[in-house]
Amino acid sequence: MIRPTDNLAERLRKLPLEEPRPDAMTARVLAEARRAAPRRSIAWAGRPMRRPGFLAVAVALLVLTLASWGELYFSPATAAALADASGPGGFSGEILDHVGLGGENITAESSSATSSGYKVLLVGAYADSIRTVVLLKIAPAASIAGDLRLTDQFGTVYQAPNGEGNLETGDQVMSFAPASRLASLTGMRFSLTMNQIALLGGQQVSGSWTVKGVVLLKSGTTLQTPASGSLGPGTVTFVDARYVGRVVSIKAEVRGVSLGGVIPATRPGTKPQPALSVVLAPADGGPPKLVNSLEESSTGDVGQLQLLFVNVDPGKYFVAISVDGVGTLRSTLVVR
Amino acid sequence: MDALGVDLGGHTLPVTTERFCEQHAPAVCRFAAMAAKSPSEAEDIAQEAMLHAVRQLNTFDPIRGEIGAWLWRIVANVARDHQRAERRRFALWTRLSRVRDATAESVESVAIDHIDNQRLLASVRGLGPRDRTLLALRFGADLDLRAVGQALGMSDAAAGRAVLRALDKLRSHLEVNL
Numbered sequence: 449m450i451r452p453t454d455n456l457a458e459r460l461r462k463l464p465l466e467e468p469r470p471d472a473m474t475a476r477v478l479a480e481a482r483r484a485a486p487r488r489s490i491a492w493a494g495r496p497m498r499r500p501g502f503l504a505v506a507v508a509l510l511v512l513t514l515a516s517w518g519e520l521y522f523s524p525a526t527a528a529a530l531a532d533a534s535g536p537g538g539f540s541g542e543i544l545d546h547v548g549l550g551g552e553n554i555t556a557e558s559s560s561a562t563s564s565g566y567k568v569l570l571v572g573a574y575a576d577s578i579r580t581v582v583l584l585k586i587a588p589a590a591s592i593a594g595d596l597r598l599t600d601q602f603g604t605v606y607q608a609p610n611g612e613g614n615l616e617t618g619d620q621v622m623s624f625a626p627a628s629r630l631a632s633l634t635g636m637r638f639s640l641t642m643n644q645i646a647l648l649g650g651q652q653v654s655g656s657w658t659v660k661g662v663v664l665l666k667s668g669t670t671l672q673t674p675a676s677g678s679l680g681p682g683t684v685t686f687v688d689a690r691y692v693g694r695v696v697s698i699k700a701e702v703r704g705v706s707l708g709g710v711i712p713a714t715r716p717g718t719k720p721q722p723a724l725s726v727v728l729a730p731a732d733g734g735p736p737k738l739v740n741s742l743e744e745s746s747t748g749d750v751g752q753l754q755l756l757f758v759n760v761d762p763g764k765y766f767v768a769i770s771v772d773g774v775g776t777l778r779s780t781l782v783v784r
Numbered sequence: 785m786d787a788l789g790v791d792l793g794g795h796t797l798p799v800t801t802e803r804f805c806e807q808h809a810p811a812v813c814r815f816a817a818m819a820a821k822s823p824s825e826a827e828d829i830a831q832e833a834m835l836h837a838v839r840q841l842n843t844f845d846p847i848r849g850e851i852g853a854w855l856w857r858i859v860a861n862v863a864r865d866h867q868r869a870e871r872r873r874f875a876l877w878t879r880l881s882r883v884r885d886a887t888a889e890s891v892e893s894v895a896i897d898h899i900d901n902q903r904l905l906a907s908v909r910g911l912g913p914r915d916r917t918l919l920a921l922r923f924g925a926d927l928d929l930r931a932v933g934q935a936l937g938m939s940d941a942a943a944g945r946a947v948l949r950a951l952d953k954l955r956s957h958l959e960v961n962l
Contacts, residue, residue, distance in 0.1 A: 456951055460908070460923035464901055465817035468827045470809035477831060478801060481838045591942075594914075611937070652949065709846075724847055742847045 539571050539583050540619040543612055547581060547621055548758025549574055553693040554583065555663045563655030566590060566645055570659035575636055576666040576692040578756060580606060580624040582640060584659075589618035593652050594644025596622060601637040604628045615647075627665055635664045668692030674767050674779035680705050684769060684777050691783050696728065696760045698767065698781070702751040707744055711772055723772040728757045728781070731764035801838050808855055809834060811925040818924035819863045819916045821909050833862040856927065856935035863917050899958060907957045915950035922947050 544550065554572035561568050565588075572583040580598070591613045598606040606624035613620035627636045641658045671689035678684075682705030690697045709723035729736035743754040755767075762783050770776040813830045820826035837858050844854050899907075908919060921932045933943035 456954065457923060459899075459904060460818075460919060461926065463818070463904060463908075463923075465814060465905070465924070466823045466826070467813045467817040468823075468830045470805075470813050473813065473827070473831050473834065474802070474805040474809050477805060477834045477838055480835055481801065593946075612939075646945070646949070726847065739847060742845050744843060744845055746842065 539585070540614055540617060543614065543619055543621050544583075545759065546612055547623060548695050549581060549621075549693060553666065555661075557583075557659075557661040557663075559659040559661055561657040561659050563657050564653050566653060566655060566657075568642065568645075568657040568659060570640065570661050573638070573661045573663040574666070574693065575627050575632075575663045576668060576695075577626055577632065577690070578692060578695060578697050579626055580636070580638075580663075582622050582624070582638075582661070584620045584622070584640075586618040586620065586645060588647075589614075589616055590645040590647050590653070591615050591618075591620055592622070592642055592644075593646035594642060594654070597641045598622075598624050599639050599641075600628065600631045601634075602628060602630050604631065632665050635662065637662050666692050669784065671696075671781065671783060674698070674781045677777045677779060678775070679769060679771060679777045680774035682774075684779075686767075686779065689781060691760070691762075694759055694761070696755075696757045696781070696783060698753075698755040698757075700753045700755070700769075702753055703749060705771060705774055707751055707753065707771060709771070723774075725770045725772075726755055727768050728760065729766045729768060731766060731780070736768075801841065804838070804841065804851075805834060808837075808852070812855075812859055815859060815920045815925040816863070817920075818905075818908060819913075819920035820866070825866060829859075829863050829866050832866075833859040836862060853931060853934040856921065856925070856931060857937075860917055860921065860935040863920075864913065866913075904958070907954055910957050911950065911953055914946075915953055918943075918947050918950040919954065 539554075544554075554574050556572050557570040559570045567587045569585045569587070570582065571585050574581040574583075582598070584592070586592075592611065596611075600606070611620065611622040626632070637660070639658055639660050641656070643656060644652055644654050646652050669691045671691055673686040673689045676683065676685040679702070683703050685701045685703075686698060687701055688697070688699040707724045711723055724742075726739045726742060727736040728739070737757050737760065739755050739757060742756070745752045753769075760783055765781045765783060766778050767781050768776060768778045809830070812833055813826070816826040816830035816833070817823070820829055837855050840858070844851055908916060911919070917936070918932065921927050921935055922929070927935070929943045929947065930940045932947065933940045936943065936946075938946065
């Protein structure tokens with residue numbers, strides 16, 4: 449159905465608004481950003497900082513609690529509460545492929561919840577040191593639309609940065625941040641809650657669904673790190689390489705060269721281009737794999753780079769890191 | 785002032801923070817004005833979002849996409865944080881929303897022309913935070929559906945459907961208050 453949205457949309461586009469003044473706001477933002485210790489937002493400028501020792505005390509209390517309560521609840525691995533490790537039947541192979549998972553890696557789950565006439569079934573889960581993934585089926589078919597909250601047995605809440613689904617079948621996969629250190633040691637007993645789903649026609653249905661599952665972290669294989677080398681005036685040192693569930697994770701430290709630059713647009717109508725590019729190219733000449741996820745951080749003069757490539761089969765590859773106008777480092781990685 | 789002047793961890797970016805602000809602040813301000821419940825909240829959202837962006841400029845990851853998409857993800861997150869307190873109100877308006885038929889829409893389209901701006905803005909502010917964010921990204925900041933989707937972590941198609949749903953809710957709200 450084509451909806452006549454133009455009238456309302458045009459009214460919204462032209463709606464006079466009492467907007468903050470960009471120039472005044474920019475001046476305040478730049479002044480605040482110049483401060484030496486940028487830990488507080490402008491809105492919180494008057495609020496005292498939390499004492500740094502609080503976290504350490506909280507962690508110590510948590511460890512004591514763990515020791516006294518034992519492992520029955522908090523360590524699913526020792527409680528022998530693990531679900532069948534075989535792959536979940538009937539879940540979309542296409543969606544699994546997009547997120548770089550094979551059915552054999554999934555821990556089958558069977559928890560379900562029904563609300564407002566819709567059943568949410570937790571089909572499976574997968575976790576490793578890179579990510580936590582849950583597979584859901586919603587019947588009648590729908591997709592997740594509202595808040596989604598994954599909490600482990602220690603109370604850690606994981607954000608859902610990514611998701612993919614099929615509104616016709618109700619298959620939905622959601623990727624969360626990797627398990628906390630505690631959960632990764634003991635296995636993860638999680639609760640997943642949601643409050644809204646969306647139907648194919650666009651309607652939203654509110655409700656309350658909570659499903660629970662248990663998953664152990666896949667340990668994967670530690671690979672020999674690629675040889676370090678020069679990148680223009682700087683150096684790249686590979687510090688970690690892992691292969692877990694057809695996903696290759698590579699960590700590197702970069703010194704003496706900036707990776708965060710962009711190539712400005714050359715003329716009106718064109719867009720800035722990233723200066724950094726990374727590929728994983730099969731040594732036999734097959735098509736290179738583009739990086740699926742790239743995270744960059746820095747400590748002092750050292751930049752940390754974490755690269756993720758999905759759907760990688762065992763074999764010999766070249767990792768190529770290029771910075772436009774600076775140079776390229778090409779190093780061998782053997783995945784096995 | 786270049787990017788180094790705002791503590792960007794030693795990274796040299798070929799864009800200055802001032803230029804960055806100059807390019808994006810107007811759209812962020814208009815977004816905030818539509819997404820917020822009040823002018824003072826709009827100030828807070830716009831300022832906090834731009835400050836977050838400036839401080840994290842060195843973490844911008846060009847391989848993941850354009851700097852605009854990166855910025856709007858930050859803006860949407862800041863707006864969401866501000867809007868969390870309104871979730872209960874959001875649930876109420878969600879329950880009030882309903883699917884409309886084509887005949888009713890054509891009649892309603894005529895009615896929309898006669899709604900004054902103040903009432904339209906009040907109706908936008910009566911929507912839930914997620915719908916306000918969607919409408920503000922699409923029609924306030926004038927982003928295309930791809931950029932809206934990137935800002936909110938969804939596909940272009942999902943963003944399109946979500947915007948339509950938000951417009952439907954706005955229509956329902958306008959009708960209730962006619």
